[in-house]
Amino acid sequence: MYKTKIKNPILRGFNPDPNIIRVDDTYYLVVSSFEWLPGVRAYQSNDLVNWTHATDILTNQVNLQGNPLNCSIWAPQLSYSNGKFYLIYTDVKSTARPFKDSHNYLITATDITGPWSEPIYLNSSGFDPSLFHDVDGRKWLLNEIWDYRMTTGNKSAGIVLQEYKEEQEELIGPVYKIFDGTDLAKTEAPHIYLHEGYYYLITAEGGTGTGHTVTVCRSKSITGPYELDKRPLLTASDKPDSPLQCSGHGSLVETPKGKWYMAYLCTRPMNGAAILGRETAIQEVVWKDQWLRLETGGDGPASETIIETNEPIVQHFQTDFHDDFSGELLTEWNALRIMPDSSWCSTQVNPGYLRITSGESIQSLFDNHILAIRQKDFSFEAQTRVKFEPQTFNQMSGLTLFLNNQNYMYCYITWDETQGKVIRFLSSVDGEYELSEEMIPIKEDWITLKVVVSGPVGKFYYREDEKHPWQQVGMPQDMSTLAGGFTGNFVGIGTHDMDRKSGCFSEFDYFIYKGLDK
Incomplete structure (x- = not known):
């Protein structure tokens, strides 16, 4: 194996809210597209170092005309099970307080380039939906829940979980509140991973600005109760000199060799302004005492990181x-x-x-x-x-x-x-x-x-x-x-x-x- 030093971010320019998976020897990563169509840009890589634009998934499945500023397609999540890709996304129609009209949908395909199915409507209780495929064959939908009764400006009230029945194409059974969030608030971007008997819930907290943080909980049961890791997995909130800021919204992928990496969003402010928007970075994470830690030992984003590869690779950025x-x-x-x-x-x-x-x-x-x-x-x-x-x-x-x-x-x-x-x-x-x-x-x-x-x-x-x-x-x-x-x-x-x-x-x-x- 070779250790390849790379520079972050790996996806430059507007590439926020990354969600990463591996299918066989190919890695896929999707990002939010907001009001731009075609929507949900998908990238692929065979080494986690160099990425190419594979496709844009949403074409005629959505109607975004008239959607207000900063609404539309938020935080897509890609998963794969039994030969099929599942894409979950939110179409946000309004963010005017106190409410938030955010509709969650599911589409499927046997190939990343499609054809993709017609959208299946899921719910509208909150944004950042995520689909988890459990080992027993059951599927679970997670999403942030929005509570208009809260007196704070941001009314994210935690993470909820409900079973999805694929044969019926609908959510069934009770809604479980599995995480209330921490004092950082603005809890969103939930993803669940099963590792050595624990369900690990990864969320983004603190908002998508300078307070952005990745937090982790774990439970022996998918419906909870979840135990909070009091140490953040990733944040730049207390690191004003870091070249990568606003780091958060993480998702995990495991390599065939058992290495784990986290893709997350970041910004690179220039004179305080993030002109290139929110970009995508990657770092190795390790399991320690049945918790997740950055391989560096700290909790800060890294402008340079190491990726383990099968052969010598040079990182290339082709922006022309x-x-x-x-x-x-x-x-x-x-x-x-x-x-x-x-x-x-x-x-x-x-x-x-x-x-x-x-x-x-x-x-x-x-x-x-x-x-x-x-x-x-x-x-x-x-x-x-x-x-x-x-x-x-x-x-x-x-x-x-x-x-x-x-x-x-x-x-x-x-x-x-x-x-x-x-x-x-x-x-x-x-x-x-x-x-x-x-x-x-x-x-x-x-x-x-x-x-x-x-x-x-x-x-x-x-x-x-x-x-x-x-x-x-x-x-x-x-x-x-x-x-x-x-x-x-x-x-x-x-x-x-x-x-x-x-x-x-x-x-x-x-x-x-x-x-x-x-």
Whole structure:
């Protein structure tokens, strides 16, 4: 065996709430997708070191249109039993206090790439559902339970357990309250593992911010009572100098050689802002005195860790992306609350180019026609070449940095009544928009737009053809405005029309993203 040193996080950019399993010699890891579709990104690896994008599981099974900010698909959990994958996920429809409308569903497939079954509705009592397959063949659903009667802002009231009857496709029997949580509160993300006669309940507590912590309980009976390990398994709450912060939401996997590892989420703040969102890290855990401990002996996240491998392996991070639209859209693309399909984004209408038919405004929660990829590097360049012939000021198309409908930057082509076709710049910070007064007249059919991000600063550029130098659009932008919330920043292209919704279209020649992190 070889000991391979790797750097965390293993999945960079927006990859929160990781859940990891092993099927034979292949590891699978799924993450939350929130309002981006296709949903539930799944990665695979044969060594826990290098990961590839295997598929996105949720396609037409969900309707996210109109879902509020930071809602939609939370904390998926993947499991495998008797030749079948089981995916549990939450579709959150509202988080307005005091209630939380969170609906839990189950889908199954014999292959990670599908086809997946139609969703089976389970319950709505709380989020972060998890399915445990017991050795006696019974299946149990766990989830956080939300109690609107609590006077605290976060009303997570612990973890509940109920049997799931697969033949009937429904939950049966009593609901067991198996964990009330600790004083850290905000108890969520339950997973159960059976090891040497104990059922181990792993939860996330303290919220998904700086207080995030992994706690562990154990019981001889799955329904409890559970004994709390008073020592946290993982936290950065008391480690302000750690390069990995907000660490928590852990899940376990055992290798064929009997090693155990925990995947968990983390952030890498830059000047206090987690621009890349919540990412996925991994560390070895060991069993000691019938409790779980980090292999390092402490309880802190590690920016570097050791993975035991069968052969020498070099860790690689491939963040570059290039789509020349010569065929089907590459699978890296996501869209907001709607599937990226030929009804509005097609490479077939004019082969070799991507046509995006306009949708509602860039702030829409329904038909916002943006295609985007995750920002995976603190520093990067992205550019696209676009042809667009707007007829009114309400028609626009261009390049965007997009955290959510309240925080974005948009460099776009539009129309002005006095100057004709122009380039403009619009930004929004926490819902407060600012439209730059600058208007740049353009005459060419095709315009190239570019954004260059160097850590905390982003700059937008344009040029009409390769004979002309790049010209900056607007002022340098503060990238920290694209940090926060539950997601991470995306880099994308889009077309919008507030006159006739789908009254215009644009064509894109290519899209290139190049990571510049060392």
